[in-house]
Amino acid sequence: MIRGTTLALAGAITLMLSMQVNGSLAQEPMKAETGTAAATPEPLTDDELEVLVARIALYPDELVALISAVSLYxxxxxxxxxxxxxxxxxxxxxxxxxxxxSVISLLNYPDVVKMMSDDLEWTQALGQAVAYQQKDVLIAIQQLRDEAVAKDIIKSDDKMTVVQEGDNIIIQSANPETIYVPQYPPEMLYEPDYAPVPIDYYDTPYPSYYYPGAAFFAGAVTGAVFGAIVDWDDWGVWGGDWGGDIDVDCDNCFNNVDIDGKVKWNDIDWKNVDRSKLKFDRDQLQKLDRTNLKNNIKANGDNNIRNRATEINRDRLKSGPGGGASQLKDVRKSTLEGL
Structure with missing residues (x-):
């Protein structure tokens, strides 16, 4: 944990995270030539990791997992x-x-999209940490949550539930249909002299990314079926096709065919669904079994974000100009500034 004199200088310390990143965002990571060695970036310290994840540490677990997946792109x-x-x-x-x-799903959270786009250095730093230090990232989040609970910064309310499960603090949306994005200055989680205050929320609630009524639900099938979870038992992040089913009722909403009953997400081409005719029982979302959701996502090994991250970031390092390192600016931005 960051304590003592590490960050005691009043607002004047600039913590530089040095790591190897691709010098250009001109294209998505491409496969490098066989035999090209990619240097693993130097691991971030515990203090650096806490600073890095502070702005999302108090977000609901599902959103933390989704942001982790998105940081790779x-x-x-x-x-x-x-x-x-x-x-x-x-x-x-x-x-x-x-x-x-994951990117299509994050469209339902425009403020988060803007924050990650405006601060690409932070986004890339998180992606690197997810690739090479995923367990350390999650441990840092838990340490900050411990601090937040101890200082009464966060607790269960009508928007989020905060519960202790074993040694871990789990944060989930109080309503499976809606996620509220917390609003707080992340500095108060790691700066010793920062006066703690309870978190606030942005006024606009956002639909959960697995919610069929989400704003861009019909945009692309990958967005419609994407789910993300943090598995605190195994210190891992998972995201991808959750393979679930749900009772759907619609009149001629899909190629003039009626849908009435439980269907698998993958059995429907959601891009061609007329969402205005779609009906479903909202009580299903209230009763959504998160354990079953987690098991379904984990059943597909391709949903392991650590494996996906490692491969993508290794290729990014290989394709970078000479594999050189670049400096990242101070990531201790206030969430108020970032969002």
Whole structure:
């Protein structure tokens, strides 16, 4: 934990995270030539990790997992931010089908998309940490949550539930249909002299990314079926196809075919569904079994974010200009500034 004189200088310390990143976001990571060695970036210290994750440490677990998955695709985040701006003028605009499902799902949280796009250095730093130090990242989050609970910064309310399960603090949305994004200065989680205050929330609640009524639900099938979880038992993050089913009722909403009953997400081409005709029992979401959701996601090994992250970031390092290191600016931005 960051204590003592490490961050005691009043607002004047700049913590530089030195790591190897791709010098250009001109393209998504591509496979490097066989035999090219990629240097593993130097691990971040416990203090650096806490600073890095402070801005999302008190987010609901599902959103932490989703952001972790999205951090692997910085170019797509920039494109997504531009898409959201253009979507205001062209409501019929659809997300790119080539985007990762996590990015499409994050479209339902425009403030988070903008924060990650505006601060790409932080986004890339998180992606690197997820690739090479995922367990350390989650431990840092737990340490900050311990601090937040001890200082009465966060507790259960009508928007989020905060519970202790074993040694871990689990944060979940109080309502499976809706996620509220917490608003707080992350500095108060790690700066010793920062006066703690209870968290606040942004006024606009966001639909959960697995919620069929989400704003961009019909945008692309990958976004519709994407789910993300943090597995605190095994210190891992999972994200991808959750393979669940749900009772759906619609009249001629899919190629003039009626759907009435429980269907598998993967059995429907959601891109061609007329969402205006879609009906479903909202009580299903209230009763959503998160344990079953977690098991379904973990059943597919391809949903392991650590494996995906390691491969993507290794290729990014290989394709970088000479594998050189670049300096990242201070990531201790206030969430108020970032969002």
């Amino acid at each position: 910085p170019l797509q985040i920039v494109e997504a931010d531009r898409f959201l701006e253009n979507h205001k003028k062209k409501p019929d605009l659809k997300p790119k089908e080539g985007w990762d499902g």
